[in-house]
Amino acid sequence: MTLAGINLLQILNGLTFAALLFIVASGFTLIFGLLRIVNLAHGALYLFGGYIGYTVSSVTSSFTAGIFASIIAVALLGLLIDQGLVRFVRGFVLREVLLTLGVAYVLDDIALVIWGGDTFSVDVPTLLQGAVHIGGVFYPKYRLFVLGLGIVVFLALWLLLNRTRLGALIRAGVDDPEMAEAVGVNIRRVFLGTSMLGASLAGLGGTIGGAFLTLYPTADWEILVFSLAIVIIGGSGSLVGAAVGALLVGMLDTVGQVLFPQFAYFVIFGPMAAILAFRPMGLFGRAT
C-alpha cells in the first residue's frame, strides 16, 4: 500500500466529516459523562433533527430557521425522553440501554411515517453554495463551513465547561454527583440542562449533516456507531477526547475508504480496540 491515494481533498473530507462527527458526539459524550447513560437514541435524535431542519428550511426557505428549529425541537425531544422515560430507570444501566434502544426504534418508525423512506438533502443557502480554490483543489464552501462550525462548537462548549459556573457544576457532577448534590447543587436541574444541551447538539448535527451526507432511514445508526467509537476512543465525558476521537474517526474513515475500501469499518474499530487495550478508559477518560 502506498499513500498515493491520499491527497488534500481526502484530508479536507476527513476533517469536515470529523467536524460533523464532533458536533454529534460532543452531545453524546456530555450525556454519557454526566448522566452515565449510553443514549442509544442519540442517532435517532440526529436523524429527527435532520428531518425537522429539512422540513423547516424547505418551508421557510431559510437554512438558519431550519438550524434553530432542529436545535429547539430536538432539545425538547431530549427533555421529553429524559423526564418521561429515562428518569424512571436512572441508575440501572441495562434498562437504560434497552430503553434508549427502544426509543430509537420508535423514533425511527415515527420518522418513517412522517417523512417516508426517501432520501432528503437539506438545501444549502446560496452564500455557502459553490466551491473555493484552496491548495490547488476546488473544495465545497459548505463543507468548509461545517469545519468552521465544528471548531466554533468546540470553542463554545470548551468555554461553557471551563469558564462558566454552569460548566463547573457539570464537571462537579461528572466527577461526583452525590457530593455535588450534598454540597448544595440541584443536580437534577444540571442533569436536565445537560441532556437538553446534548440532544440539541444531535439536532444541530442532523441539519448540518443532512446537507452533505443526506438523510435516509438508517442514517441514524451509522452516526450512532461513529459516535460510540468516538466516545470510547476519547473517553466518556471528555470534550477534548471527543474532538480527538472525532478527528481520528473522521480521518480513518475517509482514508480507510480510499485505501482499504473493503475494510472500512475495520479501519476504525481496529485502532479503537488497540487504544482500549492500552487505555481502557479511552484517551482522555478518567477512572471513576
Place this chain on the structure above:
Amino acid sequence: MLEVRNLHSFYGDAHVLHGVSLEVNSGEVVALLGRNGMGKTTLIRSIMRLAQPQVREGSLLWNGEELMHLTPHEVASRRIGLVPQGRRLFPSLSVVEHLTMLKPASAKHGWTVSRVLDMFPRLAERKNHRGNQLSGGERQMLAVGRALMIDPELILMDEPSEGLAPVMVQHLETIIADLGRTGLAILLVEQNLYSALAVANRFYVLETGKVVHAATAAEIKENQASLLRFLGVH
C-alpha cells in the same frame, strides 16, 4: 438546632443505626466519637438525606422542620454544610471553582470567597490548582471552605483530622474552634479523642449504631475515665 430522634438506618437489609437520638444546639461544637464501623458516617449521611443509607424510622428536625423528605441539596439549602469523610473534592475543579460553583448565598455571616481565602492563605496561593494537586491538609481546608460557601448554620464534619500530620491536626483544631466562636454549630465526627476534647462542648459516643454515652465538656474534665472506657481505650 438539630434534633435527631430515634433514627433507624439501613444499607439494604443491614440495620446499621438502631434508634440514634442526639441534638446539636445553635453555636455548639458537638463531638461524635466512636470506633471504626460504629455508624458515624452512616449518621452523617442520614442527616444529609443521601440515597444510601435508607432511613426507615425516626425523625430529623432542623429548626422545627422535618428534613426526612428533602433531597440533599435541599438540606444544604437549609444551611447545613458537609465536610465528608475523605474530603471528596472534585478532581476537575480548581480550588477557586470549588468555592464559586454555588451561587453565593445571601450571606448572613458573610462567607465569601475572599473571606475563605483569608482564612486559609495556603489555598489562596494555590487558587488555580486542581483539588487533586493539593496536599492532604490543603484538601481538608478546601473541603471546609466549600462547606462554608453555603453560609451554614451547622456544619457536619466527618473525621476531618483523618490522615493529617499532627501539626495539621492542631491547625485544624484552631480552625474548628475559631468557626465555633463565630456562632457556627458543628457536629464533629472524630476518632481522635484528644482532638475532640480540644474543641467540643459536648460529646456523644456511638457504638454499633447506638448512642451509649453522652457527656458535656465539664463532666469529662471531672471524669475522663468514663469516656475512655466507652471508647474502649482501656
